[in-house]
Amino acid sequence: xxxxxxxxxxxxxxxxxxxxxxxxxxxxxxxxxxxxxxxxxxxxxxxxxxxxxxxxxxxxxxxxxxxxxxxxxxxxxxxxxxxxxxxxxxxxxxxxxxxxxxxxxxxxxxxxxxxxxxxxxxxxxxxxxxxxxxxxxxxxxxxxxxxxxxxxxxxxxxxxxxxxxxxxxxxxxxxxxxxxxxxxxxxxx
Amino acid sequence: xxxxxxxxxxxxxxxxxxxxxxxxxxxxxxxxxxxxxxxxxxxxxxxxxxxxxxxxxxxxxxxxxxxxxxxxxxxxxxxxxxxxxxxxxxxxxxxxxxxxxxxxxxxxxxxxxxxxxxxxxxxxxxxxxxxxxxxxxxxxxxxxxxxxxxxxxxxxxxxxxxxxxxxxxxxxxxxxxxxxxxxxxxxxxxxxxxxxxxxxxxxxxxxxxxxxxxxxxxxxxxxxxxxxxxxxxxxxxxxxxxxxxxxx
Amino acid sequence: xxxxxxxxxxxxxxxxxxxxxxxxxxxxxxxxxxxxxxxxxxxxxxxxxxxxxxxxxxxxxxxxxxxxxxxxxxxxxxxxxxxxxxxxxxxxxxxxxxxxxxxxxxxxxxxxxxxxxxxxxxxxxxxxxxxxxxxxxxxxxxxxxxxxxxxxxxxxxxxxxxxxxxxxxxxxxxxxxxxxxxxxxxxxxxxxxxxxxxxxxxxxxxxxxxxxxxxxxxxxxxxxxxxxxxxxxxxxxxxxxxxxxxxxxxxxxxxxxxxxxxxxxxxxxxxxxxxxxxxxxxxxxxxxxxxxxxxxxxxxxxxxxxxxxxxxxxxxxxxxxxxxxxxxxxxxxxxxxxxxxxxxxxxxxxxxxxxxxxxxxxxxxxxxxxxxxxxxxxxxxxxxxxxxxxxxxxxxxxxxxxxxxxxxxxxxxxxxxxxxxxxxxxxxxxxxxxxxxxxxxxxxxxxxxxxxxxxxxxxxxxxxxx
Numbered sequence: 050x051x052x053x054x055x056x057x058x059x060x061x062x063x064x065x066x067x068x069x070x071x072x073x074x075x076x077x078x079x080x081x082x083x084x085x086x087x088x089x090x091x092x093x094x095x096x097x098x099x100x101x102x103x104x105x106x107x108x109x110x111x112x113x114x115x116x117x118x119x120x121x122x123x124x125x126x127x128x129x130x131x132x133x134x135x136x137x138x139x140x141x142x143x144x145x146x147x148x149x150x151x152x153x154x155x156x157x158x159x160x161x162x163x164x165x166x167x168x169x170x171x172x173x174x175x176x177x178x179x180x181x182x183x184x185x186x187x188x189x190x191x192x193x194x195x196x197x198x199x200x201x202x203x204x205x206x207x208x209x210x211x212x213x214x215x216x217x218x219x220x221x222x223x224x225x226x227x228x229x230x231x232x233x234x235x236x237x238x
Numbered sequence: 239x240x241x242x243x244x245x246x247x248x249x250x251x252x253x254x255x256x257x258x259x260x261x262x263x264x265x266x267x268x269x270x271x272x273x274x275x276x277x278x279x280x281x282x283x284x285x286x287x288x289x290x291x292x293x294x295x296x297x298x299x300x301x302x303x304x305x306x307x308x309x310x311x312x313x314x315x316x317x318x319x320x321x322x323x324x325x326x327x328x329x330x331x332x333x334x335x336x337x338x339x340x341x342x343x344x345x346x347x348x349x350x351x352x353x354x355x356x357x358x359x360x361x362x363x364x365x366x367x368x369x370x371x372x373x374x375x376x377x378x379x380x381x382x383x384x385x386x387x388x389x390x391x392x393x394x395x396x397x398x399x400x401x402x403x404x405x406x407x408x409x410x411x412x413x414x415x416x417x418x419x420x421x422x423x424x425x426x427x428x429x430x431x432x433x434x435x436x437x438x439x440x441x442x443x444x445x446x447x448x449x450x451x452x453x454x455x456x457x458x459x460x461x462x463x464x465x466x467x468x469x470x471x472x473x474x475x476x477x478x479x480x481x482x483x484x485x486x
Numbered sequence: 487x488x489x490x491x492x493x494x495x496x497x498x499x500x501x502x503x504x505x506x507x508x509x510x511x512x513x514x515x516x517x518x519x520x521x522x523x524x525x526x527x528x529x530x531x532x533x534x535x536x537x538x539x540x541x542x543x544x545x546x547x548x549x550x551x552x553x554x555x556x557x558x559x560x561x562x563x564x565x566x567x568x569x570x571x572x573x574x575x576x577x578x579x580x581x582x583x584x585x586x587x588x589x590x591x592x593x594x595x596x597x598x599x600x601x602x603x604x605x606x607x608x609x610x611x612x613x614x615x616x617x618x619x620x621x622x623x624x625x626x627x628x629x630x631x632x633x634x635x636x637x638x639x640x641x642x643x644x645x646x647x648x649x650x651x652x653x654x655x656x657x658x659x660x661x662x663x664x665x666x667x668x669x670x671x672x673x674x675x676x677x678x679x680x681x682x683x684x685x686x687x688x689x690x691x692x693x694x695x696x697x698x699x700x701x702x703x704x705x706x707x708x709x710x711x712x713x714x715x716x717x718x719x720x721x722x723x724x725x726x727x728x729x730x731x732x733x734x735x736x737x738x739x740x741x742x743x744x745x746x747x748x749x750x751x752x753x754x755x756x757x758x759x760x761x762x763x764x765x766x767x768x769x770x771x772x773x774x775x776x777x778x779x780x781x782x783x784x785x786x787x788x789x790x791x792x793x794x795x796x797x798x799x800x801x802x803x804x805x806x807x808x809x810x811x812x813x814x815x816x817x818x819x820x821x822x823x824x825x826x827x828x829x830x831x832x833x834x835x836x837x838x839x840x841x842x843x844x845x846x847x848x849x850x851x852x853x854x855x856x857x858x859x860x861x862x863x864x865x866x867x868x869x870x871x872x873x874x875x876x877x878x879x880x881x882x883x884x885x886x887x888x889x890x891x892x893x894x895x896x897x898x899x900x901x902x903x904x905x906x907x908x909x910x911x912x913x914x915x916x917x918x919x920x921x922x923x924x925x926x927x928x929x930x931x932x933x934x935x936x937x938x939x940x941x942x943x944x945x946x947x948x949x950x951x952x
Contacts, residue, residue, distance in 0.1 A: 055565035055792035058721065061666045063544040065777030067613035072726060073536035078526045090746055134758065136676050138711055139866070157736075158525075171758055172710035174704040175750075203695055203728065203866035205559075207708075209735075211747045214703040218618035218634065219899045220641045221509050223622055224660035227617060229703025229750070230674060247884065250931045251894045252924040257931035274933050281886040284877045286838065286857070288864030300884050304814070319680035324857075371839035384796070384844035387522050414798045418837030423916040424873070425835060427494040429504065430920030431802050432837075463923025 070164045087189050091159030095225050096212040100237040115146050122147035132169040144177045151182035154189040155196045160211035162214030180230035186237050242307035242329040242378045247279040248318045249453050255472040260313045263480040277303045282320040286419040305333040313476050314372030315343040345451040349392040359482030362402030366445030368410045370452030383412050407446045417458035433462040451475045488831035493803035507801040514795040516744025519814035533733045538786035548691040555694025559756045562764045569599035572768045585680035591705035592616045593685030595718045598811040613675045613702040624651045626751035630805025633742050638804050682708035683805045686719035692727045695755035699748040706752050714762045721772050722785040738846035775823045780858045783818045786848040793842035815842035819855040830868040838858035869870040901926035
């Protein structure tokens with residue numbers, strides 16, 4: 050049944066499509082690839098940027114930012130829960146804080162590229178109550194064009210994360226902390 | 239320059255003073271416009287109702303009436319937009335192509351063809367400008383809020399050149415008034431509500447005289463203003479500009 | 487029942503209409519500020535339009551490229567000709583898993599196919615996990631907007647609904663506390679979900695990946711906790727290259743809500759080890775629309791909802807007045823393709839002001855298509871007979887100078903002489919319900935002109951005064 054549907058859809062598409070049109074070339078529009086711009090934009094959408102002189106400040110910075118966090122998952126900082134791809138859902142559900150490596154920061158929109166290999170578990174970045182992404186300031190680009198140009202591929206799963214989970218589905222009132230992480234901190238070094 | 243005046247059917251019948259003001263204003267600007275008596279309508283009411291086929295004889299009549307003129311000027315951007323955009327349904331003879339290109343909204347004609355940017359005279363009132371969608375988004379006579387925060391346009395520039403005038407700063411600079419041709423009766427409830435909201439924006443911001451270059455929007459807004467007995471005078475821009483130049 | 491009648495019902499509550507209008511206008515203003523902030527915004531719209539036009543012109547080839555890439559990624563690809571087949575495929579996947587608990591993130595396609603009632607009928611629990619969608623699911627209502635599904639509801643309405651379904655305190659209407667209640671409620675559903683269904687914002691032919699954009703994170707949470715992910719997409723979701731997302735991700739959220747980007751832009755390429763991923767590619771009328779040269783550009787739509795937020799008619803009539811899955815201007819050009827008779831009034835629910843076309847991030851000529859659908863409907867006799875005949879009559883009158891002159895004289899005379907109560911009777915004159923008719927002058931312009939002395943009627947020399 051679905052084989053015939055496949056053939057039917059492809060045949061109808063072929064028969065009904067317009068004459069071939071060219072694929073436009075997308076220019077690099079340039080733009081401001083600065084930590085200042087990145088910080089302003091991310092702050093505007095509910096995220097926080099904390100600058101560190103180097104990765105050696107990470108532990109202390111996390112202690113100050115998340116004094117209450119008990120169950121922590123990370124490969125970069127001290128972890129209290131070991132998480133991998135097989136970690137059961139009920140363990141993931143209790144995690145307070147995940148500290149993960151972000152790959153690329155986008156100054157125009159505050160987004161950070163987070164590939165699967167940096168996630169420990171695909172569900173971790175959204176199921177954790179709070180998310181901290183560590184980012185090398187030299188990996189900040191101006192626009193999404195530049196970010197995609199730098200991605201070798203998108204792996205099995207990966208995402209741009211721009212700020213904490215949020216919703217405005219009730220009367221357009223902005224509420225931070227819908228289903229995913231209630232807060233997002235980007236630790237730039 | 240051979241210029242014809244096109245007075246759309248509803249202006250001819252209900253707002254003759256707008257046609258007169260248009261003729262006189264052009265005259266003061268050095269243009270003697272002719273009014274070919276056989277003219278009727280551009281056919282838009284039919285086409286917007288889904289009856290384009292029935293409008294074709296009207297289109298043809300329009301082209302025959304105006305093909306001998308260099309310009310066809312009308313105090314209604316909506317009709318001009320219709321001629322330019324939707325007469326594509328006719329065979330594109332030289333006459334049809336000529337008339338489509340020759341059709342001009344009055345203010346567009348003054349600004350683009352006559353290149354008049356300011357007028358002498360005074361109009362010491364607070365004036366609210368209603369931008370017609372077909373003039374603004376269709377004929378590009380004014381900036382669109384969808385594109386830019388800069389509020390500028392042909393008519394606002396002309397009006398601003400008058401002494402003593404103050405233009406109303408609206409909360410929504412270019413929202414549709416809700417006239418929409420036959421929409422005003424087929425969707426009468428929404429149409430009226432849109433008009434009421436548009437008028438309320440003018441009331442809230444102090445408009446004394448409500449103007450525009452498209453009489454169809456103004457007819458609708460005037461109907462709202464008069465029903466609510468509001469202290470706002472509705473005038474076509476041609477009436478203001480023509481009146482100012484008499485005084486000047 | 488047509489759009490005007492449903493709109494009149496909405497308009498009965500004048501204050502609520504004001505609120506609805508202002509709430510959506512606020513979103514439109516946010517969109518404006520976001521668009522003004524990107525210097526190349528108009529250029530991006532042109533590029534997005536060009537990429538989509540190109541894709542449609544090679545759609546069969548891109549669909550096959552996408553399928554091959556997805557299969558190479560270990561994804562199961564299914565094809566559905568219509569809504570029934572789409573639903574059957576999804577039910578089959580669910581039943582093969584022996585699953586009964588499904589979490590679903592936003593998908594207008596599954597709404598279009600009426601998937602939820604179908605699954606429920608087969609004993610499956612389907613939980614919509616987007617907050618707005620969950621609210622209307624509790625209320626058993628369809629979404630009234632494609633991005634803001636519960637935008638027709640006030641926080642008090644949501645408070646009542648949550649009191650009934652989630653046991654929140656009676657009278658609680660604080661959005662923060664209501665959202666928190668939904669978070670707790672839905673967490674349990676996410677943790678228990680066996681199969682997750684998502685929509686698709688973009689499907690990349692080059693990589694076989696699907697991209698899903700959300701603010702809440704509900705797609706990511708659902709998909710990554712469940713054993714099976716089913717992504718449902720229309721054939722028009724294809725884009726050629728990963729790099730094309732640079733254009734679309736810069737436009738989508740800015741156009742939709744004025745955000746610089748959605749919180750999550752998630753690329754699902756391969757299933758996690760030990761899990762399954764299915765993609766259902768659906769036609770359901772799309773190839774037919776592709777074959778309509780005047781209307782195929784509607785398939786460029788990326789479902790941002792900007793045309794709804796800007797539409798002065800939509801803002802004052804509400805999404806339900808369209809009685810179609812996708813309301814507003816874009817819905818009014820998609821719906822007649824699906825059922826011309828049922829949706830015949832929608833292309834007329836517009837003043838053709840053109841604002842929709844100007845905000846559309848992929849430059850669909852929406853208002854021109856509305857005009858063209860009117861002609862198709864007119865030719866197909868799907869407009870009211872009275873209108874059709876009066877337009878035919880008008881066509882004859884207005885093509886003749888003499889008949890036109892006589893008719894005008896008669897109308898003005900009638901308007902002057904007849905009593906106001908008769909000329910303005912609401913039952914006979916829809917104009918006059920809320921508006922005065924113009925005051926009928928004694929003479930028309932042409933009558934005045936004919937009486938002018940020669941210089942005016944037969945002008946001689948130009949003269950410049952002042």
